[in-house]
Amino acid sequence: MPPEVRVIGIQGMPEVREGDDLAAQLIDAAEEQGTAIDDGDVIVVTQKIVSKTEGRVISIEGVEASPLAIAITEGHRRDPRHTELILRESRRIVRMDRGVILSETYHGFNCANAGIDASNIPGSNTVALLPVDPDASARRIRDAVKERLGVDVAVIISDTFGRPWRNAAVNVAIGVAGFNPLLSYVGQEDAHGNMMFTTVICVADELAAMAELVTGKVDGVPVSIIKGYEYEPMENATHEDLLRSPDKDLFR
């Protein structure tokens, strides 16, 4: 059989609220539409719905903007209190230009506005912050699926990040559970007997990218299930493996 990988969007998820049991909801929604969750599947969950259930959608009303946040925002469309939250979620400012703040979040992700945004959430003064610990978010879903359905799955929490040099944004993994997010060919030979010295593929990001093709941005499909991809199981998966180490990064 030729290799085949497919991704199926899970429709009919309810509008989630803080404290909701996201794992139970996605299992129910998958069952409702007749999509089985099987051993070896990869469940990809978009960051926004995770942030919502974890109480990370907050109002900027009670936030006090620092003088720096006010100065940064001067002349730009963003509310200074929103900017204040970006600074609080960051551990390093990478670039700041024309209203764009590119920072490293305390998780270690380099992204615009510390991953905070205001789309797909109700209310005009609310914003969604990234989950505090996206790996833990992924593990909770993996554990719940194991407990309720008795199957082993991998889980990815995904978000859409821009990147240097290439236009527009793509979906990437920000939290992982149950699998090795990297696939290394180091030491393997290609079909011609050449050693492949340095190739490591970030399969977690490729799986997240694939998922975006069905979850999109406006369709209310925040969860998808990937079937047919043979990942390498790993109990202690961590988003740290997704981050280039500073000493190998020419663009800090």
Added chain:
Amino acid sequence: MPPEVRVIGIQGMPEVREGDDLAAQLIDAAEEQGTAIDDGDVIVVTQKIVSKTEGRVISIEGVEASPLAIAITEGHRRDPRHTELILRESRRIVRMDRGVILSETYHGFNCANAGIDASNIPGSNTVALLPVDPDASARRIRDAVKERLGVDVAVIISDTFGRPWRNAAVNVAIGVAGFNPLLSYVGQEDAHGNMMFTTVICVADELAAMAELVTGKVDGVPVSIIKGYEYEPMENATHEDLLRSPDKDLFR
């Protein structure tokens, strides 16, 4: 029906040589394994096989290394003649550090070693350069499929690039034909009536990433077919749309 997108690897491609009719070969191989090529499919072809058929696999034997190439390579594993080719394929050096040359190719791609590498090609002194015009490579395949099978497809030429900040490499698009590589949500409202101001997704890169999950690196599966993704048809697709314009790029 829930949204579903799938990718099928095409096995049994012959070891291609310069001048081979790549389009005919991939159509034959797909037919041989019983995978139909239908209207609206996306065919993803890895760069290496394209470079091989276009005569872009060359020996470094006849290359004369410049003093700069020799100086750059000093103390590193690479052959200075290989370095010379990297310089010739580049229009700008972005970073040079510990033997890694990150340059902008004359196509405008920012990548390590101008996209030149030595894996998956026969011979120890041969290297594969990127196709001269990957969009034209993609168009030729699209046109041949249209002519022989009477169906409209999108075509992506893909390669695996590293990126700043995030670990390891992912597959991206370097040539496109028949579809808009970007999907813009600018001006659309989300489910809560919020305007989405700036979201543009590089679906070409997400499709390329998805394809890598079946084509891999060592399996002899250089072509894949994606089914179920509704792209926006575009006659004059170009890889230029994949490049962040210099005035919006904070990392040149």
